[in-house]
Amino acid sequence: MKRISRLSCLFFLFGLLVACEEDINPDYAKDVADPEYYHRSVKQLTDVIVHDIFSPPVASRIYSYSSIAGYEAxxxxxxxxxxxSGQISHLSPAPAPPPNVEIAYPLAAVVAQFKVGKSMVFSEDKMDAYRDQLYAEYREIRMPEEVFEASVAYGEAVADHVIKWYDGDMYKQTRTFPKYSITDDESKWQPTPPDYMDGIEPSWMKIRPFTLDSASQFSPPPPTEYSLEPDSKWMREVNEVYTALTGVDEKTSAERQAxxxxxDCNPYVSHTVGHLMFATKKITPGGHWINIASIAAKKADADFARTVETYAATSIAMFDGFISCWEEKYRSKLVRPETFINRHIDQEWRPLLQTPPFPEHTSGHSVVSRACAMVLTDLYGDNFAFxxxxxMEYDLPTRSFPSFLAASEEAAISRLYGGIHYRPSIDYGIAQGEKVGKHVLESLRTRAMITEERPR
Structure with a gap:
């Protein structure tokens, strides 16, 4: 009887072992490397950025640090x-993975990206709910529990490293710096309707960049000299904005409006209907280009590594682009078309788009769109149509472009059609953004970037 009992126990234990082995998915490493997990995590962050109404520069900071965390993991x-690390001079190496421990690095990358993103937004509950759902999906892949736990732990370690790093970029200090001071100089920016908000982020040029030597490294030419003379260059540029939708035929006007x-990419647009006031929320300009990065990676069937590389490189260009642009905005402090036209041409005129609450020169869309387009072109080619x-989620139809650069040019000129920028701000902004984008490509080496020789 004892012999039979011992044999029964052995068979029982063997059965448990086999059952456990069968419960492990032999293809879990392949399944966990599906880049769709990363795309979805970035989209969740975008949705929370929209919900929390972060300004364009601040949103670029959230995208960039979270994307770098995912990339480093x-x-x-x-x-x-x-x-x-080292390429960005102030970024030290991330913690090394623990020895002799299996880690699913794609999972660690999602964890790192997500934890850093959560640390920089307000709606942590929305992030937590999505994280719990995501972890449940990962467990359905049926990887070994020890691999899951080690991967999550390593991703969190990289995230903690990045969180400590971003804490030194001057963001916290600039929260206490003085607001923009309005002057009596009519050539300088003043708050615009309907909310007459204070100038957003007047000290953003003090934020630590990733690749720029300084915020003024690629300063553009100054704006056109302010003038009330009817035949002056300034007045011609003002009139171009004033007549952008009315001085052309109906078909051209409709296309320009579209x-x-x-x-538009205005994160906060105010509306007044009678006594009712409400606001609509949208993605920021950077959020739009993050989505274009996602579109490109998916169309190219990019693997997980190329996907994290795409988001990191795009967001770095975006972040440095905003720093470069904002330095010029609060140096020149140029008046917006709406203010000038209402004072000197047409008191009832309103631009098609709501004027953003910061100075005019240069156009943020022009700078940032071009910088992002330069990086995406390097990654996916000159003629990558998309x-x-x-x-679409804001009830606007899809638009098609033959290349990233073409999209950046349309983004730039859209600001003139919308009535919120003069021509030089757009043209100089494109050139400024191109310089920033080239500098990012020359300064950093990722997998795709090291395939071509570039001057250091």
Missing amino acids: MAAGDPNLVSL IAQFW DDDSE
Whole structure:
């Protein structure tokens, strides 16, 4: 009887072992490397950024640090990716993975990206709810529990490293700096209707950049000299804005309106209907380009490593672009078309788009769109055609572009059609953004960027 009992126990234990082995998905490493997990996590962050109403510069900060965290976690386990530590001079190496422990690096990358993003937004509950759902989906892949736990722990360690790093970028200090001071100089920016908000982020040029030597490294030419003379260059540029939708035929006007509305990307638009006041929320300009990065990666069937690389490179260009642009905005402090036209040409005129609450020169859309387009062109090619559906959830139709650069040019000119920028702000902004984008490509090496020789 004892012999039979011992044999029964052995068979029982063997059965448990086999059952456990069968419960492990032999393809879990492949399944966890599906880039759709990363795309969805970035989209969740975008949705929370929209909900929390972050300004365009602040949103770029959230995108960039979270994307770098995901990239660094993935780079730790992928020999084809080059860490950004040292390349970004103030970024030290991320913690090394623990020895002799299996880690699913794509999972660690999602965890790192998500934790950093959550640390920078207000609606942590929305992030937590999505994280719990995401972890439940990962467990359905049926990877070994020890691999899941080790991967999450490593992703969190990288996130903590990045959180400590971003804490030194001057963001907290600039929260206490003085607001923009309004002057009596009519050539200088003043708050605009309907909310007459204070100038947003007047000290953003003090934020630590990733690749720029300083915020003024690529300062554009100054705006056209302010003048009330009817035949002056300034007045010609003002009139171009004033007649952008009325001085052309009906078909051209309709197309210009469609372009302006597609690229509006205003995170907070106020509406007044009688005594009722409400606001609508949209993605920021950076959020629009993050979505274009997603579109490109998906169309190219990019693997997980290329996907995290795409988001990191795009967001770095975006972040440095905003710093460069904002330095000029609060240096020149140029008056917006709405203010000038209401004072000197037509008191009843209103631009198609609501004027953003910060100075005019240069155009943020022009700078940031071009910087992002330069990086995406480097990653996916000069003639990468794509359909941009970024605005469909805001009830605007898809627009198609033959290249990233073409999209950036339309984004730039949209600001003139919308009545919120003069021509020089757009043209100089494109050139400024191109310089920023080229500098990012020359300064950093990721897997795709090291395939071509560029001057250091």
